[in-house]
Amino acid sequence: MGFSVRRTAGLAIAAAALASPAHASGSRNVQASLVSETTSIQPGRPLQLGLRLRMADGWHTYWKNPADSGLPTKLAWKLPEGFTADDLQWPRPERISAPPLMSYGYNEEVLLPVVVHPPADLPAGQTVRLATRADWLECKEICLPGKAELEITLPVETQASSPSDAAPLFAKTRGLMPTEGDVWRARALSVPRRLVLSFTPSVTPSEAYFFVDQPQVVEYAEPQKLLRTGDGFTLELTPAVNGQTPSRLSGVLVAESGQGPRAIAVDAVVESAAAAPAGTEVVHTRASLWVSLGAAFLGGLLLNLMPCVLPVLSLKVLGFVRQAGETRVWRHGLAFAAGVVLSFWALAGLMLALRAGGERIGWGFQLQSPAFVAILALLFLLIALNLLGVFEIGMSMMGAGNRVQGATGLASSFWSGLLATVVATPCTAPFMGSALGFGLSQPKLQSLLVFTALGLGMSAPYLLLSASPRLLRFVPKPGPWMARFKELLAVPMLATVVFLCWLLGQQTGVDGMAWLLAGFIPVGLGAWVYGRASQAALEGRAHRASMAWAGVLVAAGIALALARGTVPVEAVPGAASPVAGQSLGWEPFSVERRDALLAQGTPVLIDFTASWCLSCQVNERVALSTPAVRAKLREHGVALLKADWTRRDDRITEALASYGRQGVPLYVLYGREKNAPPRLLPEVLTPGIVLSAIDEHLGRSQAAEIRR
Amino acid sequence: MNRNATLRATGLIGALLLVPAAARAQATVGQPAPAFSAPDQTGATRSLDAYKGKWVVLEWVNHECPFVKKHYGSGNMQKTQAAAEAKGAVWLSVNSSAPGKQGAMDGKLATSLTSSKHATPTAVLLDPEGTVGRAYGAKTTPHMFVIDPKGTIVYAGAIDDKPSTDPGDVPGAKNYVLAALDEAMAGKPVSVTSTQPYGCSVKY
Numbered sequence: 081m082g083f084s085v086r087r088t089a090g091l092a093i094a095a096a097a098l099a100s101p102a103h104a105s106g107s108r109n110v111q112a113s114l115v116s117e118t119t120s121i122q123p124g125r126p127l128q129l130g131l132r133l134r135m136a137d138g139w140h141t142y143w144k145n146p147a148d149s150g151l152p153t154k155l156a157w158k159l160p161e162g163f164t165a166d167d168l169q170w171p172r173p174e175r176i177s178a179p180p181l182m183s184y185g186y187n188e189e190v191l192l193p194v195v196v197h198p199p200a201d202l203p204a205g206q207t208v209r210l211a212t213r214a215d216w217l218e219c220k221e222i223c224l225p226g227k228a229e230l231e232i233t234l235p236v237e238t239q240a241s242s243p244s245d246a247a248p249l250f251a252k253t254r255g256l257m258p259t260e261g262d263v264w265r266a267r268a269l270s271v272p273r274r275l276v277l278s279f280t281p282s283v284t285p286s287e288a289y290f291f292v293d294q295p296q297v298v299e300y301a302e303p304q305k306l307l308r309t310g311d312g313f314t315l316e317l318t319p320a321v322n323g324q325t326p327s328r329l330s331g332v333l334v335a336e337s338g339q340g341p342r343a344i345a346v347d348a349v350v351e352s353a354a355a356a357p358a359g360t361e362v363v364h365t366r367a368s369l370w371v372s373l374g375a376a377f378l379g380g381l382l383l384n385l386m387p388c389v390l391p392v393l394s395l396k397v398l399g400f401v402r403q404a405g406e407t408r409v410w411r412h413g414l415a416f417a418a419g420v421v422l423s424f425w426a427l428a429g430l431m432l433a434l435r436a437g438g439e440r441i442g443w444g445f446q447l448q449s450p451a452f453v454a455i456l457a458l459l460f461l462l463i464a465l466n467l468l469g470v471f472e473i474g475m476s477m478m479g480a481g482n483r484v485q486g487a488t489g490l491a492s493s494f495w496s497g498l499l500a501t502v503v504a505t506p507c508t509a510p511f512m513g514s515a516l517g518f519g520l521s522q523p524k525l526q527s528l529l530v531f532t533a534l535g536l537g538m539s540a541p542y543l544l545l546s547a548s549p550r551l552l553r554f555v556p557k558p559g560p561w562m563a564r565f566k567e568l569l570a571v572p573m574l575a576t577v578v579f580l581c582w583l584l585g586q587q588t589g590v591d592g593m594a595w596l597l598a599g600f601i602p603v604g605l606g607a608w609v610y611g612r613a614s615q616a617a618l619e620g621r622a623h624r625a626s627m628a629w630a631g632v633l634v635a636a637g638i639a640l641a642l643a644r645g646t647v648p649v650e651a652v653p654g655a656a657s658p659v660a661g662q663s664l665g666w667e668p669f670s671v672e673r674r675d676a677l678l679a680q681g682t683p684v685l686i687d688f689t690a691s692w693c694l695s696c697q698v699n700e701r702v703a704l705s706t707p708a709v710r711a712k713l714r715e716h717g718v719a720l721l722k723a724d725w726t727r728r729d730d731r732i733t734e735a736l737a738s739y740g741r742q743g744v745p746l747y748v749l750y751g752r753e754k755n756a757p758p759r760l761l762p763e764v765l766t767p768g769i770v771l772s773a774i775d776e777h778l779g780r781s782q783a784a785e786i787r788r
Numbered sequence: 789m790n791r792n793a794t795l796r797a798t799g800l801i802g803a804l805l806l807v808p809a810a811a812r813a814q815a816t817v818g819q820p821a822p823a824f825s826a827p828d829q830t831g832a833t834r835s836l837d838a839y840k841g842k843w844v845v846l847e848w849v850n851h852e853c854p855f856v857k858k859h860y861g862s863g864n865m866q867k868t869q870a871a872a873e874a875k876g877a878v879w880l881s882v883n884s885s886a887p888g889k890q891g892a893m894d895g896k897l898a899t900s901l902t903s904s905k906h907a908t909p910t911a912v913l914l915d916p917e918g919t920v921g922r923a924y925g926a927k928t929t930p931h932m933f934v935i936d937p938k939g940t941i942v943y944a945g946a947i948d949d950k951p952s953t954d955p956g957d958v959p960g961a962k963n964y965v966l967a968a969l970d971e972a973m974a975g976k977p978v979s980v981t982s983t984q985p986y987g988c989s990v991k992y
Binding site for chain 2: 148149150151178179180181183215217219221222223224225295296321322323
């Protein structure tokens, strides 16, 4: 009896020991465990393991360079014969600041991956026990040494193994590992009293920090100044007080941008230089956020006057005029504002999601797609026809039809807000591209705030009117003038349609534009059929037939426009603005061409533009193409590069980002001095501005030439 | 009443403006050591210029820190103190822990700890405000400085070359403080003038 109990117990213990692949141990503050990415070992194939440290609230462990205080985590392996282990790998660290000291480490949880190499002749079918001793330092206010004896037991199999439960943790950690390779062209310079790390990132950083991994090179607690220079960014580091200038600078560079943090491994030779590259500081302060919020609010207010938005909002005001005298009208104002703000959020959210997915887009991206432009043109055509009275919409979102009596419900106010935003987007790109682009380059919260300010600005007049009945005294009383006014509003609407047709023509050529115009005919016809049918108050079958005809016609028009009108033409470089372009001799922009010209000492003017960017077009015609400016550019021998962003071009998006911009227009003027930072011209150009910029920036270098 | 308050406010603001910003001084090897004046465990004031003409070793201490415990528990710090003083050096242990933080001590605690651990510093300086610590840029406990009779810093950094909390690392470790004292006292250039200090952060 007793004998069999003991045997059963022994078997149970043995089974339990084999079944557990890992066990956690450590202290109350830090739980350590050894985990594997896969469920078995393959002979001769590297095995991905990891040391997982789970830290209690407020406790942290350290990076391979703990900085001012702390100790890096380390492993001491007890491996079976033939096994070797690589060094621990380190995901990007965090700053642990305890002024006047700074440490580098990890909070909450970290997985430190480590690769173990099993021998090729490992026989399959057995289980292998890999053991290690982990030592670390865990600190909150005080520090305690931590250690754990850890092991993991895995079977040896010849066929490929499957992912373990810990595989998602490994995948997430891979995203936190610094990217290897010279992806951002990091260079290190030693200048008096500073160590400068220069880099050309593929995103626009709002903040950056360099975690050096060599001891006694950098004063860890000193702030690192981020500067934007001519062709990239620099980070100024304070050398260690009792350290020496190293021959190489290595570590991890982490940059925060609108797309989240990116970590890049850096290993650069340190060169000496007389002075650090000049640049402007990237200031990430509250002040700049308030400024952009204010600008967004004002921009939203101005949107009310834009040709695409004016009709929609004016109709809303008309409907409001009719509602005057009712109680609780302010609720409609709120519903409208909610519609506007929520749609801006949705739009911003869509943009951010696309960018996080790696798409290189800037504001106005939607207008780079011919299909979108075509659909927008058709939508605006329908709105214009509605305004002209060709047909009325039954549920009358605009609320200005004769059928509407009194309040149309909070929901319809909400939907009008939505419609107003949709209708506003083509107008935001031409005038607000760069401001919104800046908003999008900020971390997500700031972006949302900028778009909220924009939405509030746009809905502000209506909110004001709905909240304050006294202001209604200034709004004219209802009357027949309303119908005339509504019809006249079709004019700015049609103007927008013309603009969109021109834009489509730039993207798909004259033929594409003609197909869009051809699509207008059935759409217009369908709207007319619908309108007549409603007016005639048809019943039953006749009504249904008319609806069907209307639907078919509109659908046919849309299909025609989309199918044949959205085939993009082969990108002809520099052909976007033939009028302004060819006469001046603009070359298509490329980074290589720019660098080649700069290396020769030729001054360069780069024009980042797009067809759908109205202010770009205005600047080109009003400033860049005037005889005086052309003469001056010729006189100084300025090479002209045009970066046409009408259609998606990742290289141009990257080039914009390298100058710290997300949208067009952007004008960059380089002088003759090599490595001097360029001058960025303002977004609204006059001939005077361009001439004085050329004089100041190039006149100087010319004077330098003469002195030499 | 009102004028009084205004005057007081103006005075306060004026005083704040006049108070110099905390000097971001550092102890640079080869440069004069920053002057200081601090009370010791008996209440007497000790200042650096009183030791001109003598070798001085500064040791930042926090008796609750595992790194300091490693050196005191194994007797290493006491041995180093005795060896340095045998050569004629003055040994000043400095405690910069702020009140309420780990390692904070008053004169009574300092005296009893020194005797219970059989340590033999010339004096234990109490620096709860962190003035001396900040003047030297003391980062960790322990953090060591060796100053020559002319008042120049000849070594700044860790006590030895084995950054850990394991007392077993002490016997095989190279003691940078004694090495610097030996070389400098013999008139030879110090081979290792500075290292990255290791330990718990100083609890300012």
